[in-house]
Amino acid sequence: MSIRFAMIGGGVMAEAILSRLLAQSFYQPQEVLVSEPQLQRRDFLQSRYGIQVTDANALTLQSVEVLVLAIKPQMLDLVVQDLTTHLAALPTAPCPLVLSILAGVPLRRLEIAFPNYPVVRAMPNTPATIGAGMTAIAPGQWTQSGHRTLARQIFLAVGEVVEVPEALMDAVTGLSGSGPAFVAVMIEALSDGGVAVGLPRAIAAQLALQTVLGTTQLLQESGMHPAQLKDQVTSPGGTTIAGVAQLEQAGFRSALMQAVRAAYERSQELGTL
Ligand SMILES: NC(=O)C1=CN([C@@H]2O[C@H](COP(=O)(O)OP(=O)(O)OC[C@H]3O[C@@H](n4cnc5c(N)ncnc54)[C@H](OP(=O)(O)O)[C@@H]3O)[C@@H](O)[C@H]2O)C=CC1
Numbered sequence: 276m277s278i279r280f281a282m283i284g285g286g287v288m289a290e291a292i293l294s295r296l297l298a299q300s301f302y303q304p305q306e307v308l309v310s311e312p313q314l315q316r317r318d319f320l321q322s323r324y325g326i327q328v329t330d331a332n333a334l335t336l337q338s339v340e341v342l343v344l345a346i347k348p349q350m351l352d353l354v355v356q357d358l359t360t361h362l363a364a365l366p367t368a369p370c371p372l373v374l375s376i377l378a379g380v381p382l383r384r385l386e387i388a389f390p391n392y393p394v395v396r397a398m399p400n401t402p403a404t405i406g407a408g409m410t411a412i413a414p415g416q417w418t419q420s421g422h423r424t425l426a427r428q429i430f431l432a433v434g435e436v437v438e439v440p441e442a443l444m445d446a447v448t449g450l451s452g453s454g455p456a457f458v459a460v461m462i463e464a465l466s467d468g469g470v471a472v473g474l475p476r477a478i479a480a481q482l483a484l485q486t487v488l489g490t491t492q493l494l495q496e497s498g499m500h501p502a503q504l505k506d507q508v509t510s511p512g513g514t515t516i517a518g519v520a521q522l523e524q525a526g527f528r529s530a531l532m533q534a535v536r537a538a539y540e541r542s543q544e545l546g547t548l
């Protein structure tokens with residue numbers, strides 16, 4: 276069976292996407308090749324998923340239908356240098372769809388690195404690991420509708436997908452790309468708050484997690500605005516409004532808004548490194 280799906284970089288996000296695509300039989304393990312420098316990581320991916328692995332990035336350029344770039348943005352130039360001579364030697368068509376999940380790196384840079392290739396810039400997030408991801412995609416100038424459909428199908432396998440103009444991709448990165456970390460910090464802090472007022476750690480953690488999960492599900496299923504839900508919980512002169520007042524005093528909303536902005540600005544910076 277020939278390789279149809281290749282990835283450069285076999286880290287956290289590569290594994291998240293790969294594991295779902297395999298679980299849904301989108302690709303068979305024998306059709307997948309991951310290029311990854313660390314021997315231990317290669318061995319792990321190979322034994323866990325039954326895929327093919329290599330430490331030679333150039334091997335990913337064989338006639339695949341999709342090539343995913345899943346390295347750190349800071350590694351892009353090095354990887355492209357490594358590939359350039361091989362790219363020049365390849366016949367011009369058919370080119371694989373290049374899917375980049377690199378934070379910040381603009382289509383312009385990717386299209387220079389992969390001349391005339393159809394490129395889609397994507398920003399998934401870690402809940403992709405369990406199929407609850409949120410991915411935004413922005414197609415490049417050489418993509419046709421088949422490429423966009425394929426990119427959408429791949430990311431639908433790991434959760435929800437929206438298509439946005441490329442100019443919004445750094446904003447997406449600041450919100451849904453980095454967001455899982457912000458939410459995780461909030462859940463941890465809620466647990467800590469519970470422990471501070473006397474709950475055993477395990478119970479506090481369970482309460483915090485299920486509260487966030489249940490609230491999210493309620494908002495999603497009811498279509499209620501978050502402010503409306505907050506109003507429903509806050510009894511006049513009650514406990515919740517006392518807590519909300521403290522959140523406002525501590526600048527909780529502002530802290531979250533600033534976190535998204537800082538991540539957005541860092542994404543912009545990463546694109547220029
Ligand atoms: N983590 C997340 O939540 C998200 C990440 N992203 C993006 O995904 C990309 C990958 O992030 P993430 O998976 O977290 O990072 P990881 O560090 O987990 O994965 C990157 C992988 O690339 C490998 N690598 C390093 N150098 C090379 C090279 N020259 N050739 C091939 N592979 C190489 C690394 O190996 P080694 O460890 O040996 O260096 C590592 O296994 C980033 O660009 C990030 O912006 C996008 C959305 C969400």
Ligand SMILES: O=C(O)[C@@H]1CCC=N1
Pocket residue numbers: 378448452453
């Ligand atoms: O922190 C990062 O740079 C990556 C991009 C989005 C989530 N993680």
